[in-house]
Each structure stands twice: as structure tokens, then as C-alpha cells.
Amino acid sequence: FFCACMPGEDSQPTPLPFTRITVDDDKSGKIFKDIPQAALLVLAPVIGRACVGPNKAFLRCRQFDENPAVCVQEGIDVHNCVNRVYEDFKDQDAFINYSQCLVDKSFFFDHCLKEKKAFQQFVQKTKYQQQ
Numbered sequence: 320f321f322c323a324c325m326p327g328e329d330s331q332p333t334p335l336p337f338t339r340i341t342v343d344d345d346k347s348g349k350i351f352k353d354i355p356q357a358a359l360l361v362l363a364p365v366i367g368r369a370c371v372g373p374n375k376a377f378l379r380c381r382q383f384d385e386n387p388a389v390c391v392q393e394g395i396d397v398h399n400c401v402n403r404v405y406e407d408f409k410d411q412d413a414f415i416n417y418s419q420c421l422v423d424k425s426f427f428f429d430h431c432l433k434e435k436k437a438f439q440q441f442v443q444k445t446k447y448q449q450q
Contacts, residue, residue: 350398354405357418360426361438362404365447370400404447413441 359366367374373396380390387394408414417438420431428435442448 350395350402352398352402352405354401355418357421357426358405358409358414359401360421361414361417362401362408364449365408365442366401366404368449369404369447370397373397373400407445407447411441413438 373393377390377393377397380393381387384390413434417431417434420434421428424430
């Protein structure tokens with residue numbers, strides 16, 4: 320354990336002001352998927368629109384209680400929404416090309432404008448189109 324004590328002092332660690340809980344499914348890979356950074360950056364505008372409800376519910380919950388254990392289900396709902404969006408796009412050429420361009424160009428977005436435009440046009444043909 321870590322103790323912020325003076326050398327030679329024996330002290331008990333200060334307990335957290337809340338109880339730690341675990342999520343039953345958190346090791347299954349169904350909730351906490353390993354989504355690449357480039358994928359999240361490409362999908363951020365889509366996720367922002369598609370997951371606005373779960374995100375607002377999570378923020379509302381956290382606004383009223385600092386205990387993270389209270390809002391676990393809301394957090395899971397956000398993750399599930401993001402996972403659904405990712406699953407819908409992960410095999411699409413426009414998404415793959417834009418994501419790969421960002422990786423290849425060290426995340427310099429200005430070097431991937433052609434791929435970004437193609438991805439945005441593709442999104443407009445899906446249920447995630449911008450209104």
C-alpha cells in the first residue's frame with residue numbers, strides 16, 4: 320500500500336470515502352472493449368450524437384453524487400452505446416481508411432481531409448446521419 324507518511328512513521332492508509340464495487344461483466348470484453356484511439360477520434364462526432372441520452376444520464380447522476388459506485392449502470396450504458404456505434408462502423412471501408420490515415424499521418428487531421436470527407440459522406444447514408 321502507498322502511505323504519504325514521513326520516513327519512519329507507521330500509519331494506516333486512509334480509506335476511500337466510498338465503497339469500491341465491481342461490475343460483473345467487466346472482464347467479459349462486452350462492456351469495456353479495447354477500441355483504438357484513432358477509431359474513437361473518427362467516431363467522436365457520431366458517438367456524440369448517437370449517445371447523447373446515455374451521456375446526459377451519466378453526467379446527471381455524477382452531478383448529484385461523487386461516489387462513482389452510484390452511477391455504474393449509467394456508465395455501462397454509455398460504454399454499450401459507444402460499443403454499438405463502433406460495431407456498426409468497424410468493418411466499413413470509409414471508416415477503416417480514415418482511421419488508418421490518422422495513424423499513418425501521426426494524427427495530423429489536415430493530412431486526412433480526403434478520407435474525412437469520404438467518411439462524412441458515408442455517415443450521411445447511415446442511421447447516424449447528421450440532421
